[in-house]
Amino acid sequence: MTTDTVLDALERAVAAVPDQVFLDFSGxxxxxxxxxxxxxxxxxxxxxxxxxxxxxxxxxxxxxxxxxxxxxxxxxxxxxxxxxxxxxxxxxxxxxxxxxxxxxxxxxxxxxxxxxxxxxxxxxxxxxxxxxxxxxxxxxxxxxxxxxxxxxxxxxxxxxxxxxxxxxxxxxxxxxxxxxxxxxxxxSQNFICHIGRQSLQTVPPRPGDSFYTPLPLFHNAGVDVVTAALLSQTRATIAQRFSLSSFWSEIERSGATNARLMASIFPLVANAPDSPEMKRCFGQLRAVEGAPFPPQLRRVWHDRFGVEFASSWNYGQTEGLRLALHCVGEPTPPEDSCGRVADDCFEVAILDDDDNRVPDGGTGEIAFRPRKPHVMFEGYWRRPDETMKVWRNMWVHTGDLGRLENGYLFFVDRKKDYLRSRGENISSYEVERAFLRHPAVHEVAAHSVHTSATEDSLKITVVVRPDVVVTEEELCTWAIDNVPYFAVPRYIEFRDDLPRTPSNKVQKFQLRTEGLTTTTWDRDAAGIRVSRQR
Structure with a gap:
């Protein structure tokens, strides 16, 4: 079906399976x-x-x-x-x-x-x-x-x-x-159906499949699960919130075979002690999706819980969901990619600052446009000028930097978070990924601070794991051996938490505005020099 509405899908389901359970809220x-x-x-x-x-x-x-x-x-x-x-x-x-x-x-x-x-x-x-x-x-x-x-x-x-x-x-x-x-x-109505169709494309439903998520229904992910269940005329189990203690009992009770999770849920479940419910559910969850979901955790979910398909390959925004994805049965994408471009629905391009296409493998802004009607947002409510800012030269501009290689999309950084230091372009995203490998780092935000007329300096703001002791100098010394010379931060600051929006996104603009605070550690002042030759 090329286009659809949520209400038509509901009407079809009522005609076909009126007594089938649609929604399950804690039983x-x-x-x-x-x-x-x-x-x-x-x-x-x-x-x-x-x-x-x-x-x-x-x-x-x-x-x-x-x-x-x-x-x-x-x-x-x-x-x-x-x-x-x-x-x-x-x-x-x-x-x-x-x-x-x-x-x-x-x-x-x-x-x-x-x-x-x-x-x-x-x-x-x-x-x-x-x-x-x-x-x-x-x-x-x-x-x-x-x-x-x-x-x-x-x-x-x-x-x-x-x-x-x-x-x-x-x-x-x-x-x-x-x-x-x-x-x-x-x-639009079809946009909502489209994200449900893509979910079913990613993991084609089998008889008896059902969905589970603890993610909020005010978020696209929660809506996606409900719509996927609606289109496949099966069940969606929606937890009020995530609970580690009741996770496996809810999976067992609901019969869920496909779970949509995110972030800290993956390691929490992976590292939790065995339980009778967990053992009885081995192999019940056929597919688990969400991000971030690094390979070592995916292996745990596969080996310990019997999950066939564990995926974090996905890229999209509210304006256009699943511009890249990975589907059951397809070759495994490159580990650091977002998956293959969903070119049946979108044309995705990498553009320079003048909106010219960047050659394959080059970095530029990720942009997209639809191949089908009503598969992306219809614009910003009451903000035609803001709509035109992102929709220019016939492309929707995401504000993200990325590259395309052999049909796979790679995310590089938010465009506004990209910085240049010591003559090199630096991806804050890649810096953060590197520092998250340090055993003392719980969360980290890499961002620029203005220190000269021509270049910015790199600063990382770090939340240290509880009960772990580390100094700024120790973290900097570790970085010298683990990141490129130009990505070793000059400035480090430890904090109890990072500034966030109510939807839990880190507000890097606030960190950039605050710049060098009284608690910021300076590598140069500490007498640590970083050489290109090491």
Missing amino acids: KTFSYAEIDLLSTRFAHELHRLGVSAGQTVSTVLDNNVDQVVTWLGANKAGAVWVPLNTAYRGEFLRHQLDDSQARIVITESRYLEHVCEVSAELPDLRLILCRGDAAAEVTARCAVPVEPLDAHAGDDDSAIPVTARPGDLSMLIYTSGTTGPSKGCML
């Missing part, structure tokens, strides 16, 4: 027919509350059925779903609620206070629906009415014909805004 299951009915009722209720086609409905919800019902109900009502990061508060939350022009916000009771605190600054907001008990002292301070979500579940069961077209908006997903105000990526 509370919902069939396709039940989700269809709940979302239809809520769509009628949204119409009754004055929500019309093209308007937005925002959520500040944990992983639960109401998050999915709101998404589908809003789309059935012709509205656009705007899921927000539950960590947002203050200006982060105010900006996205104001920018999205949400008329209705649906929030957990635990986040109600954060919404109420900014409600007076939201001219479009008319109503807050609270999931759970709302504290009277909180609602009393709110600038708009707060009512129970349960009172607005709706009771109108009359069918709503699917009128959505593939190019109609399904949702807004906000970028993290590491260099400026976050922007709402407009994602």
Whole structure:
């Protein structure tokens, strides 16, 4: 199918497998027919509350059925779903609620206070629906009415014909805004189906397959899992959050065969003690995907847990997901690559600063454009100028540096994080990968500090592992033997944590702005010299 909509996919599933379990939230299951009915009722209720086609409905919800019902109900009502990061508060939350022009916000009771605190600054907001008990002292301070979500579940069961077209908006997903105000990526109905199709392309489903993820439904990865299950008419098990102690019991209970995980989850599970559930689940998980997922950890998951397909080969942004990937049965990609270019959907190019193509193997900005309709974002919500900044000369510019070799895409660095020191171009990404191999380094951010008129100097800001003692001089001495001479940092600073956005991305621009602090160690001042000849 060339184009599709989420609502058509739901209609097909209800016709084919109405009683099949669609969603599983910690053992509370919902069939396709039940989700269809709940979302239809809520769509009628949204119409009754004055929500019309093209308007937005925002959520500040944990992983639960109401998050999915709101998404589908809003789309059935012709509205656009705007899921927000539950960590947002203050200006982060105010900006996205104001920018999205949400008329209705649906929030957990635990986040109600954060919404109420900014409600007076939201001219479009008319109503807050609270999931759970709302504290009277909180609602009393709110600038708009707060009512129970349960009172607005709706009771109108009359069918709503699917009128959505593939190019109609399904949702807004906000970028993290590491260099400026976050922007709402407009994602069409077909875009959402496209990322689900790519997930099924990566790991073609078998009878009895089902999906599992603890990742949040306000994130593309969580939406991807739900959509892949919908398109394959199978089950998605969504944990409220990751729990190491219950991971294998949930995998066993749910019968999951395909897991979408990320980051610290991989080593935590890999290094956890044996359990009866883990042993009984050997070989049950057929596929595990996520990033970062280095080869040594993939081997552990294969050998210890019987996982056939463990992959971190993937590249994309909210604006265009899975520009590169790796599929079951294909030759193993180069280890440091992002996988092969998804050239059935996208044309990917490496461009210089004048938007000319860079020869194969050369470094430049990763850019892309679609080969099919509605497989990328439709632009930034209410920001045509920002859309044109990234979409120029008929290419979407990612802001990432990379290279292409034999059809494989290699990520080099964020363009703004690339720096030049000692006459050499330096990838902060490669520097960070190198230092993460040091046993004392838990996290590291490599970035520039301005020290001369012609060049920057390299600084690393490091979070040291708990209960490990290391000095800046020891780390620098290690670097002399383990990285190129020009990548040995002049400056090192230890911190308890790195500055982050609410979506947990490191804010390197803040580190660059802070520059040399009172706790920054200087290699030159310590009398350590690094020679080209070593």
